[in-house]
Amino acid sequence: MRDFPWWRGRGSRVFLVLLASMRLVAAASTPLDAPPPETDLRIQISPAAVEKLIAAVVPYELTLDAGLFEEVVSLSEPRNLEFFSGGIRLEMLATGSPIGFRATIHPVIRLEREAASRQYRVRIESLPVDLGLAGTFDLALAIPPFPIKTLSEFFLSTPGKEIPMGMEILEIQVNRRGIELLMGTRFP
Numbered sequence: 001m002r003d004f005p006w007w008r009g010r011g012s013r014v015f016l017v018l019l020a021s022m023r024l025v026a027a028a029s030t031p032l033d034a035p036p037p038e039t040d041l042r043i044q045i046s047p048a049a050v051e052k053l054i055a056a057v058v059p060y061e062l063t064l065d066a067g068l069f070e071e072v073v074s075l076s077e078p079r080n081l082e083f084f085s086g087g088i089r090l091e092m093l094a095t096g097s098p099i100g101f102r103a104t105i106h107p108v109i110r111l112e113r114e115a116a117s118r119q120y121r122v123r124i125e126s127l128p129v130d131l132g133l134a135g136t137f138d139l140a141l142a143i144p145p146f147p148i149k150t151l152s153e154f155f156l157s158t159p160g161k162e163i164p165m166g167m168e169i170l171e172i173q174v175n176r177r178g179i180e181l182l183m184g185t186r187f188p
């Protein structure tokens with residue numbers, strides 16, 4: 001287990017606030033399906049929070065091998081997020097270099113669960129870029145799917161004792177209300 005210095009001294013207060021907010025979210029949300037029996041926590045992430053997260057990730061640069069040269073495509077300015085069952089659509093600005101272009105793109109991002117490992121991953125399903133006379137190119141294949149870490153381990157600071165704690169994501173649901181995480185907890 002790893003210790004995070006920013007957590008020391010704040011752990012118990014942060015944990016109490018987290019628990020209180022989760023109870024409010026749990027009371028306010030209505031489950032789409034019955035949660036797994038080992039669910040201890042239900043966290044609802046609002047569309048506004050997801051938009052802030054995506055804004056923190058950009059600008060995101062893709063380097064594309066065009067044979068004789070490499071084209072760098074920079075993605076920025078995420079806006080107009082639309083949540084649907086299992087994914088998100090949004091608008092972004094794409095700019096290129098050395099072949100200069102500027103285009104509004106409409107990527108589609110999907111949440112998937114691998115059948116064999118039961119691990120979640122995020123995949124860019126569609127990332128079309130219209131380059132005018134050069135045509136439209138779907139850059140989705142240039143971004144490999146990335147896994148979502150489902151287990152977090154840390155120490156919970158209590159008066160006089162550091163308690164190891166694990167939080168595991170059991171299920172993730174994307175719907176019009178945002179993203180819902182169903183989690184289990186582990187203590188020693």
